[in-house]
Amino acid sequence: MAKPYEFNWQKEVPSFLQEGAVFDRYEEESFVFEPNCLFKVDEFGFFLTWRSEGKEGQVLECSLINSVRLGATPKDPKILAALEALGKSENDLEGRIVCVCSGADLVNISFTYMVAENPEITKQWVEGLRSIIHNFRANNVSPMTCLKKHWMKLAFMTNTNGKIPVRSITRTFASGKTEKVIFQAL
Numbered sequence: 001m002a003k004p005y006e007f008n009w010q011k012e013v014p015s016f017l018q019e020g021a022v023f024d025r026y027e028e029e030s031f032v033f034e035p036n037c038l039f040k041v042d043e044f045g046f047f048l049t050w051r052s053e054g055k056e057g058q059v060l061e062c063s064l065i066n067s068v069r070l071g072a073t074p075k076d077p078k079i080l081a082a083l084e085a086l087g088k089s090e091n092d093l094e095g096r097i098v099c100v101c102s103g104a105d106l107v108n109i110s111f112t113y114m115v116a117e118n119p120e121i122t123k124q125w126v127e128g129l130r131s132i133i134h135n136f137r138a139n140n141v142s143p144m145t146c147l148k149k150h151w152m153k154l155a156f157m158t159n160t161n162g163k164i165p166v167r168s169i170t171r172t173f174a175s176g177k178t179e180k181v182i183f184q185a186l
Helices: 015-019 075-087 117-131 135-139 144-158 167-171 180-183
Strands: 019-028 032-041 047-050 058-061 065-070 097-102 110-114
Touching: 015 117, 019 075, 019 180, 032 075, 032 117, 047 117, 047 144, 058 144, 097 117, 167 180
Parallel strands: none
Antiparallel strands: 019 032, 019 110, 032 047, 047 058, 065 097, 097 110
16 A cells, blocks of 8 residues: 655744744835834744734735845835834844845835844844745645635734724635625625
């Protein structure tokens, strides 16, 4: 009798990524600044999630992360001013910024910057995130695991009341369909 083949698609997610850490988050292109965001990675390494007080949860699929590296000091004076208002001067930012580059292709790339409390946390998160990205096996999971992944994503995108917004559901299941068709199906 043939030995059953086990498809091991999971990479071990370090416990500090699962427990999470607080970072200030910004995006330079669209001028987004969110102080005190709790960043986490789920137990399977599917998603990098974050939430700040009074905001909806945000999700970035780890399979879309192209690279993770140390970030440079922001060039935008508005972001520098926002960080300085939190007591983080431009001189203190050296070695404290994690840059997450993501996108479905290599042309439309988004950059999310995370400012840590100290360089040790930055180094730990850069190495930890690098250890779980580029897991191409995770894209070939069973249909049941895929459904679980969709459910997890929706659960991370709750609003301030802890509810899943209908627009999050429509985005998840749209796959080329218009929102109107999805609303009718719901």
